[in-house]
Amino acid sequence: MEEELKDKLGAHRVKINEDMKLHTNMKVGGPADFYFEAENEKDLVEAVKKALDLKIHCTVIGNGANVLVSDEGIRGLVIVNKSEKINFLSDGLVEVESGVDNTSLIREAAKKGLSGMERLMKVPGTIGGAVYMNAGDTGKKEFFGDLVKSVKVIDKKGNIKTLLKDDCDFAYRSSRFQDSGEVILSVKIKLEQVDPKEIEKRTRDILVRKAHHPAGATVGSTFKNPENYHSGELIEKAGLKGKKIGGAKISEKHANFIINEGDATAADVKKLIDLMKKTVKEKFDVDLEEEVRYIGEW
Numbered sequence: 001m002e003e004e005l006k007d008k009l010g011a012h013r014v015k016i017n018e019d020m021k022l023h024t025n026m027k028v029g030g031p032a033d034f035y036f037e038a039e040n041e042k043d044l045v046e047a048v049k050k051a052l053d054l055k056i057h058c059t060v061i062g063n064g065a066n067v068l069v070s071d072e073g074i075r076g077l078v079i080v081n082k083s084e085k086i087n088f089l090s091d092g093l094v095e096v097e098s099g100v101d102n103t104s105l106i107r108e109a110a111k112k113g114l115s116g117m118e119r120l121m122k123v124p125g126t127i128g129g130a131v132y133m134n135a136g137d138t139g140k141k142e143f144f145g146d147l148v149k150s151v152k153v154i155d156k157k158g159n160i161k162t163l164l165k166d167d168c169d170f171a172y173r174s175s176r177f178q179d180s181g182e183v184i185l186s187v188k189i190k191l192e193q194v195d196p197k198e199i200e201k202r203t204r205d206i207l208v209r210k211a212h213h214p215a216g217a218t219v220g221s222t223f224k225n226p227e228n229y230h231s232g233e234l235i236e237k238a239g240l241k242g243k244k245i246g247g248a249k250i251s252e253k254h255a256n257f258i259i260n261e262g263d264a265t266a267a268d269v270k271k272l273i274d275l276m277k278k279t280v281k282e283k284f285d286v287d288l289e290e291e292v293r294y295i296g297e298w
């Protein structure tokens with residue numbers, strides 16, 4: 001298996017038992033059996049196809065900003081997506097490879113006076129992650145999916161196809177990709193041509209709100225907000241702010257954030273998540289649903 005992967009993807013590029021703490025924001029979890037960084041769309045397609053040929057499980061991640069990797073690690077091939085091409089077309093249409101970092105796209109679009117991407121200010125991650133999670137600014141109800149025209153994917157049989165926005169089932173922190181097993185290759189979005197001063201204004205507003213978010217090793221919001229509630233408020237009212245299990249702690253600054261204080265395990269984080277869910281259910285009869293995605297052997 002190792003030799004076949006190395007033959008196809010390059011001996012020096014396939015790593016064995018790679019520590020996934022190095023590739024995720026929460027900095028917990030065990031090793032990936034096989035690890036490969038895709039530098040462009042061609043790499044990504046080849047790696048996915050090779051995993052299909054060899055019948056090994058394949059996990060694609062971007063910046064690892066929203067994932068919790070189990071302590072047992074991830075079986076099969078992990079592809080970290082670093083494809084980075086941005087193609088500005090006419091009329092505000094932009095074709096973006098899925099490994100492009102949100103901040104790079106915001107910066108490049110702003111240079112051209114194109115607005116719409118501000119909703120991903122300070123949302124660490126790639127465009128693939130933004131599509132998969134329908135990431136965005138919950139306060140303003142502005143999500144990445146709103147901008148999408150079409151998404152190019154490779155499906156579980158290795159076919160490449162283009163889906164229109166309506167096929168993508170975008171909803172609050174949700175998309176078809178969370179169930180379909182399709183790998184997102186690139187996306188076409190539509191931005192709006194505005195006065196650059198307007199972009200600055202929109203950006204400033206988001207940055208002020210984001211300044212209240214805690215820093216550190218975290219996945220950001222642990223839970224989605226249930227209808228009519230804020231998860232952070234419920235967790236705080238349940239008296240859990242500052243609660244620690246092992247090296248994982250519920251942030252004093254924002255109770256929907258868990259921080260790895262340095263030596264947390266994935267199990268510590270999971271125990272804290274379970275405690276938050278159980279306590280909020282008991283006290284307020286509200287079910288919290290994870291925004292964080294579990295990957296690996298749970």
Ligand SMILES: Cc1cc2nc3c(=O)[nH]c(=O)nc-3n(C[C@H](O)[C@H](O)[C@H](O)COP(=O)(O)OP(=O)(O)OC[C@H]3O[C@@H](n4cnc5c(N)ncnc54)[C@H](O)[C@@H]3O)c2cc1C
Nearest residue numbers: 061062063064065066125126128129130135136184219220
């Ligand atoms: C400090 C902080 C603040 C945050 N603030 C926000 C916020 O304001 N709004 C918000 O929405 N989110 C926020 N997040 C969460 C996170 O930044 C987003 O979910 C982001 O979109 C994740 O992108 P990523 O590339 O890191 O995805 P990853 O974490 O790498 O992956 C997330 C999921 O997407 C899948 N995936 C990734 N790329 C692909 C692909 N190409 N094809 C198929 N599947 C793929 C992965 O398998 C995984 O299941 C925050 C996180 C942090 C740490």
